[in-house]
Amino acid sequence: MVEMKFLGMDFSCALGSLSRGDFPEKDCLLPLISKLLGYCIVAASTTVKLPQILKILKHKSIRGLSVVAFELEVVGYTIALAYCLHKGLPFSAYGELAFLLIQAIILVAIIYYFSQPMGTWTWMRALIYCGVAPTILAGQIDPLLFEALYASQHAIFFFARVPQIWENFKHKSTGELSFLTSLMNFAGSMVRVFTSMQEKAPMSVILGSVIGIMTNGTILSQIILYRKPPGKKEKKAD
DSSP, X not given: OOOOEETTEEOHHHHHHHHTTOOOOHHHHHHHHHHHHHHHHHHHHTTTTHHHHHHHHHHTOOTTOOHHXXXXXXXHHHHHHHXXXXXXXXXXXXXXXXXXXXXXXXXXHHHHHTTOSOOHHHHHHHHHHHHHHHHHHXXXXXXXXXXXXXXXXXXXXHHHHHHHHHHHHHHTOOTTOOHHHXXXXXXXXXXXXXXXXXXXXXXXXXXXXXXXXHHHHHHHHHHHHSOOOTTOOOOOOO
């Protein structure tokens, strides 16, 4: 049988079965589906945060958004990307993290711009990140510390969502949060659980996706729950 491989995906088994008039077996089909879904997530991730960015720029407002939540996202994506890079996982299993990190940094910069004047502590957080992030991404830290950092990124992502969830609940409004971005985050987390299991990723990686399902699902449900009827003006938050 002629091997047909592309981007780490082996189509030989599936096409061979189909050419014989048989439906591909599970052990043949699931890895292929996992790879395809993985690359779909990576492709979709290039625009995940674009609706949120455009919504802020359109309204020139960050009303209802938690700055700390978006800052913690940047930290979490940095640690997760560095860990996957140095564990040698296939690109289809983590590629979206690179695009999400870039977009998250742009998003935080925009939030900073519309939250002028920035305090001294905000500038310090930004400078500390710029100084430490390259070292983490390069993997130039003690292996035990690296493992501890990765273990902590689940808590980081969890607590990145909590301030935003609380902000939404407190004001019974989701402000300038983008429904489309939240929907893609939720769907991506669900698909990533399946692909991570198929790629035999560490359980800690799968756990991160499960946490993503719970927190992104909560925010998505809040957007639906607190959405105002057309034509009804939303009360201004204190």
